[in-house]
Structures are given as structure tokens and as C-alpha cells.
Amino acid sequence: MISATNFVQLLFSGLAMGAIYALTAKGLFIAHLATARMNFGQGEFLMIAAYLSMALILAGIPVAVSAVVVIAVMGALGWALERFALRPLDRFRSLAGGQYSWVLTTMGVALIIQNVATLVWGKSSQYSPPLFSESRSNVIKVFGVGVFVEELVVIVTALVVVAFFYWFLFRTRQGRGIQAIAFNPEAATLLGVDVRRTVTLVFVLAAVLAGISGILVGPIVTVQPHMGLVFTVKAFAVASLGGFANPLGVLVGALIFGITESFSNYFNSKFGDLIPLIIVLVLLVIKPSGLFGEAKADVR
């Protein structure tokens, strides 16, 4: 059995990791929404952001400043990804393999990033300093149970960012432009939406989301050059679970995934992290387009 303390702690670590997955998956979601493509190196983007943030903080730069720098760098990286690894593919869309070339080009970029990280920071795991407290193990009491401050902050930040995205997607000119493109790029053009710029914006945003996840995740896991793939796989799983066209589904899917993982790891340290993936696989059998489905018209 499980004690109340353990239960609450597991719940919070699950929520924290779920929040990270939600942020990472949001990036996949928004890119897929607008372009039917996404960055298969989303996890590597997260990884490089975690390293950058760690390096800057260790160099004595204040957390807030380093976060801004990392986010700016990630935005630039997202721009470059779209400009050099994705947009050139538009010419080949109609060719035999053209439909899937983006999988391989974004993975190619991921390999390069991974290699750079190995060259700069080495292969071994490192610990990123905490962002909001003196030590990684600082706790505060919630309902009488100790909860790690870092985890709590991750959860809150993620919720704020997700809320911001919801607002962005439905309330701003650019957000509605993205929805118009998702529905029909040609119709969007006729409404005055600059499709090319909006697509670039989308990949910048996706990279920024990976960046925020990277900054937040550093202090609650260990950072190493090969951590990216797992995050890509899980973010992908979460986005599928939530339904690639449902902005709230991603959040719900991510939190369910994170909590399931947290508890299954506790009960079975060996195969625990497989359980959520198997659950996703089973759910995909029952609901082939995600838990919350895709509104038919949104799929194009």
C-alpha cells in the first residue's frame, strides 16, 4: 500500500512531469495544427534549452535574465528549423516520399543538436541548479504534506503558459490566423492571412515552448544529451492522446500521462515508464484519433 504522504508527493511529481509534457506537446500540437508537420526533434530542443539554462545560471546570470536569453535563442532555432529544414520541402510535397520528408529533416537537425550538446557538455548526466529555491530538495507544506517547490512552480508555470496559449489561439489576430490556416490555407490567404509568416511564427512558438519546458525540467530531472528522444516520444504520445486538433485535450492528456507514469514508476521501477505508453497504445485502438477526437472539419 501507499502512504498519504507518498500519494501526494507522487501526485505532484506526476503533475509536474505532466505539465512539462503538456508544454512540449503544445509545440507539436500547434505546428501540426497549422502545417500538418511537426518537429521530431522537439525533445532535443528541450534538451539544448535545459543545457543552456543550466550553463547560464551556473555562470552567475540571474534566472530571469537567463530564461529570456534561452527563450530568444530557442525562438531563433525554431525560425531556422522552419526556414532551412522544412520550408524547402514545400517544393517536393507532391513527390513520392515528400509527404514524410519532414520527419527525417527535423530528425537530422535533432542529431546535429545532440552532437553539439555532447561536444560542449560531454556525455555524462548533470544537475541543473534549482530555479526558485536554494536547493533542489526544498519543500513546502501542502495539506500537511511536503511538496518540492520546484515541482509546484513547474505546475503553476505550465498552467499559466497553457492558459496563455489558449488565449493566444482564440483571442489574437495571429492565433485566429493559425486556425484559419489549419482549416484551409487558401481560404486563410483570401482573408488576408500571411500564411508563410504565420507558419514561421508557429515553429518559433513550438521551439519556445520546448525552451520553456527545458528551462523548467532541468532542476527536476538530470540533464544529458540523450534525454531528448524520450521527451519527443512522450510529447508525441500525449498529443495523440489528447487529439492533435484539440488544444485542451493536450493538457488533459499530458496530466493523465504524467500522473500515471509517476504512480506506475513507484509500483514497478523496472517497467513503470512503459505502462503509460501501453495505455496510450490501447487508447489509440479504441479512439484512433485521440481521447478528445478531432473535429472533422479541423483535420482538413
Place this chain on the structure above:
Amino acid sequence: MIRLQKVSAGIGRITILRDIDLEVRSGEIVAVLGANGAGKTTLLRVISGIVPMKVGSIDFDGNPIAGTPAHTLARSGLVHVPQGRQIIPALSVAENLTIGALNLPGMTKAELESKAEAEYSRFPVLKERSSIPGGSLSGGEQQMLAISRALMMRPKVLMLDEPSLGLAPRLVARIMMELAHLSKTGIAILLVEQKLAALDIANRAYILKNGQIVHSGGAAQLKNDAAILSHYLS
């Protein structure tokens, strides 16, 4: 307001439009009639800059528009209501209404609101439904929304691709009436249709067949010329 000279266009190796000469002046309704596959939709797509033309020139408001991106044209008043209405189902009626106007240069919140109010009084049903998703409107309501959405974009030229498609007769009449009314405000209207009902409101008409204009003339005269109609529309 818009003028095409010797325009040819196509997709890939296929030529869809040949030697099109066409003009729409301010305050005029021009109908383009033709059967399925005659090239009507492509004609509008060429004018709005989505399909590049191969030969010829298009002037809009006195300026050649070759090479101008489609979204820029849309922002400068060359507004195209595409076939199928293209209402974004996930957004509300109100959001759909403003989605195009939002992209216009210098659009203020006040102007947006006053324009929206004007459209709501044009089609009161849109106001009643302003908060429901666009996807749950009926075909006729969607067509009204599509026209209102275009009118929000300060159109100088309004191009409509078969607005009557799939609508009940009563609604077709309602839409046509509204277009006739609009043209009196100085907007140039280019109406692509299969239905001859378009001739009831048009000043002039062109008949498109296999990518070429095979007849042009006054709408009233064409309407009564059964020989031409049966020959070219079959």
C-alpha cells in the same frame, strides 16, 4: 476597378484559361456563367493571386497586380468569397466575422465594432447566433456570414464563387437581392455562377466555356437569348 487583358493560366502543364479579357467597373455587377469545369473557379483564383497567370495582365484599381501576394491583395480590397464558403467551424460566428478584417492595415477596434454592427443589421440572424461555432450554421447562414466577413474587409471588388450553391430558392433570392443592393454603394461585384438567376441582378455577363470567353454582353439581353444559353451552357 478590375481589368483582365489576354490572361492565360493553368495548373502544371494544363492550360485552364485562355485569352481572357474581362472588366468590372465600380458599382457594376458582372456575372460569369459556365458549366462545371469551364474554368470559373480558376478565373477567380487567378484574379485573387492564388493561381499565377502565365500570360497577360490584370489591373486592380489602376495598378498591375502581377506578383503581388494573395494576402496583400485581399488586404487592399480585392476580396474573394471562395466556393463552399469556408467558414472556420471551430471559431464562433463573431470570430469568423472579424477574422479577415483583423488583418487589415490600420483597423481599429472601434471600426471593427461598427462594421460588425453594420453586418449584424444587414443579416440579423448572424447577431442571434454570434456566439455559436461557425460550423453549426446552416448553409444559407454560412453564406451570409461569408459575405459579411468579406464586406468587413473594406472591399473595392467583391468576387463570389457560386454563392447560390446548395441554397434553397428563397435564400438565393435573398442573397442576390443583397448583392444588387451592395453594388449601389459603389462596390464592383464579380459573380461566378452556374445558375441563370445571376442574370437577374447583373449588368453584364460573360459566358465561359472550356477556359475561354465565348460570349459577352448585357445581362438582360442574354437572359432572353435561349439559343445562346442552350448552346453555351450545355
Place this chain on the structure above:
Amino acid sequence: MSADSQRIWLRNLGYLAAALAILLVPAIANDFHVHLAQTLFYTAIAVIGLNILLGLSGQMSLGQAGFYAIGAYGSALLSSQLGMPLAVSMAAGAFLACLAGLLVGLIALRARGLYLAMATLAFGFIVEIGAQRWTDLTGGTMGIFGIPSLDFGSRSMGKSYFLWVAGALYLGSQIVSDYVFASRYRRNLLALKENESSAQTAGINVPVWRTAVFAVSALAAGMAGVLFTHQSAYINSDAFTLNLTLTLLIATVIGGLGHSYGPIIGTLITLLIAEIIASFYDVSFMIYGIILLTVLLLFPQGAIGLLQKIAGFSRIGTSRKTSQPREPISNSLVATREGREVRGGGPALRIDGLTKRYVGVTALKDVSISVELGTVHALIGPNGAGKSTLINVVSGLYAADAGRIVLGGRDITHLPCHARARLGLARTFQNLQLVPSLSALENVMIGIRRRRGAAADFAAWMTSAHFDQIERGHALLLLQQFGIAHVSDARPEDLPYGHRKLVELARSIAEEPAVMLLDEPIAGLNDEEARQIADVIRRIRNEGTTILLVEHNMDFVMSLSDRVTVLDYGESIAEGTPAEVRSDARVVTAYLGVGLDTEQAKLAIAT
């Protein structure tokens, strides 16, 4: 010897030469190169499977390493732990992988695109983690030692023997792949990939094909895994990561996706790159990534595409020039119709109280139509009256909400689309549904039913240049009769609209249907083309085919139809002979309401 049979002899000679070359490799190569050749051959097998899966059926798998691993561990454990003979353990390993593929294929059946990629990625990841952590079974990263080598007991010749086995299996797979690319399998898989609804209505059982092609690609990956296991007599979990899946995918794309010889070339290039970059240890991944980007962005069609460009061919090996048929198979359009003759004296197609609702809209309201045998029955009505919906429900693309559909005395209301097609129901689409990457002729061939089993067809392909002569001839004959035989090798996108309509009509006639559903067959055609279509429809009607037709053009409908049903707002408002319908007040109102419109104008002119 004709040019055709010469081509077959050359091809078979090529296989023989390849076999000889494989035999000779050990004699001329050093140990390192022999090892490389072994790896090339078995890896290419897995890539061949992926090429068929992705290149032909269009299904993205990110889990091939999982199948590879299942084959590898299966044979490793059965031979080392249970002491099974290698032949048995290897077959069992490959079979297990195939079984896993079948399972994943079934799981992924309803998932498309990214969800399918996700499902397979999750599968691969689960196998990878399992291999790593289920140490009791797999030894994890420590691995399994003492796996028997495939060396037939000979230490000195073992490497050569292995090479020969791997080479033979590769060659066999290559031949099968060549056959797949030359036969109806390629056509059907491409139809599946590019136009699922047209594949269904041509009688292709989509779920079965989808699952089967998954199983085949898993079998190929499993065979590769099995060979890998017995190459080095040691395996550990590091070999089965997502990197392996990626390598296979990269080899497929670099070689040239959707070409039968893409896999072997792509595998060779990938292995060479791996050898070269291994010496740049620190930056090897970076170089790999850069090569990947360069190739995909500059040579998107892969090595084969590049070679073709250099050689000036555009479509080598995918579509061959069709020779004219020696003799017409038959002068009739509908060649034979054994076993699909409509039974009994009742109507060929009976629609009873059919109702179809979409969200908020009733598209069809209790519609009943009886289409008599050997007649042309037209369905008219204003836009949005529900005509296309009716065709879609009858052909099985949409399910009916109420009512019955009876084809020749048999209730087909609950049959899937492909089963209805096989019972003799063919259709065309209002907005054409042709398979873009097939030629006009091949599009027609999709409609033609198979005349023999896969084994007999394969044997015919091995020995004769004319293995599909009957199908080709029949398809060509149809195109000839429509006057478009000269464009038989062109792809749909290069054909004028009218020709495309004719191709689609030819495809549905090729199905030798008892009942044909034609959705606006002359929309967008000029007078001459419309007359041609009318002639064809008359001929097939005279040859006994029953036709249900949706069309706007009144002249066409009135001159061609035996009976006419008028739909308005989803309800049948009138039925009768053309003359009766023309004078029916309700019909005139239905049309008149729109003002003076095209149909009404023509009606006025016609009377």
C-alpha cells in the same frame, strides 16, 4: 524473340548474375568486406519491407526496430536456450515478427497519418525498453552470449555460408519486391494510399490489405533481425533502439522511396556513410544529420530519382509502355460477367425507404427507387437535393440511417463498400477519384478482377512478359473504345478533364458490374465528349448493364433515360418516364423556384 520476351530474359539473367556475384564475393573480398556485404544483404531485406509499406501503401511506421528485435530475440532464445535447430528457430523468429506486425497492423487499422506513426513509435519504444530491462530474458545491455552462428559447423567457411544465405534471402526478397512493383499489388497499394474511397469502390478490401502489408513489412524486418542475430553470435539491447528504425527509414528514402531497387542502393549508401563517419567519432552524428538534410533537400527522390534524372528517364521500371493487344478480347465493352448475373426477375437494384441524416440535416428522407434490370434510371433534382448522398449510401461509402438496399435480390444494406463492389456494383464519382501516381491504363486495371491466385500470377510473371496481357489488353481495349488509347501511359494530372472522366468510366466498366452508379458523368465535358459518354452508356445498357445516373443536363437525361426520379430536399417528389416527369407540376416548381436557371431554361428549350 520479341522485345518483350527479350526484356524478361535479360531480367532473369540479371537475377542469375546477381546470384553468381553473391557466390563469388567471398573469393574476392576480405573479411571486412564480406562482413559488410552480409550486413548489406540482410539490412536491405528489412528496407525492402519498409519500402513497400511506406512507398506503396503510404503507412508510416516508426516501429520497424521492434519487429527486427522480435525476430532477433526470438531466434536467439529459441536456438540458445531451447536448443532448437537454426532452421526452425530462424523461421520461428521471422514468424513471430510477422505475427507482431499483424497485431500492430490490426491495432493501427483505424489510425491514419500521425496517429499511426505514434502507435508504431510507441510499439518500437516498448520493445526497446523491454529488451533493455527484461534482463532475465534478454540480458539487457549485457546481452545474450553463446548464440549459435549460422556457419553450418564450419569455422573457416562459416562467413561465406552466412553471406550466401543472407544473399539468397535478399535476392528472393528482391524478386518478390520486383513482382509486387510490376503487378496488381502495386496498383492496389497505391490506390489504397492515394485514394481510399476509390480503392473501396473498386472492390479492394482496405482493412485486409492494410494489415497484410504491415505483416509483410514486419516479416521482412524480422528476417533481417534473425540474420543479424546469427551473424555475430551475440546480441544486446543497444542494437534495437529507435536509431535502427531511423537508419532503415533513411535507407528507404535515400535510395528512392517507392522504387523496387531503392532499398538495396539506399542500404549500401547508408552503410558506407556509417563506415565513413565512424572515423569522425566525435562529430559523427553531426555529419550524419548534415548528410541527411543535404540529401533530402537537394535530392528528394533519392538515389534512384537522381540516376533517372541523369539517365533522362522519368519513370523507369514503374510504368512500362503498353503494347497494343494482339487481338481484341471481345467486341463488347463488358467482356464477361460470370457469376455476377443478377438473379431472378426482380429489379436490379431496389432502394427501400432510405434515410440518411447528417448533423442537423436530413439529406435523404424515406427515398424508395426501383431500378429495373437493363434500364437507365436517372436521378435529377436541384443542387443539394441529396443525389450524391444517395449514390454514396448505395455504394456503401456512407451508412444508411434507415431503409434497405437490395442488389439483385440480395440485401446489401449492411455490407461494406468493397463487398458491394464485388457483388457487381460499380460507381464513378462527381469529382473524379483517380489514383494520381498510376497511368490511365493502370487506373483502369484497378477495376479488373484478378484471374488467378498470387502464386500462379508470380509464376507467370517469372516466365512471361505477357503475364498481365489479358488485363492490360482489356483495359487498353476499353480506352480504345473511348478513343483515348493514345494517352494510356499518361497520368491523370496530365490528362484533360474530359479524358479523366472517360478513364474513370472505363475503370468502373472494367469491374464488369451488374449495376453502375454514375454521378454526373458529363459535368464539365464539351458536347462531343458528352455525346461519346452517352453512346457508351447506351452500349453498356444494351449489353445488359443496369445504370443509375445522376446528372444535371436535361437534354442528356431526357434522351438517355428509361425512367427518371426527381429528388428535392432529400425526398422523392416524382417518378416516371422522361415525358411524364417533364410535365409534372411539382418538378417544374422545384426547379422554377430558383428563378430562371440553367436546367429550367433547357427544359423550356427542350419542350
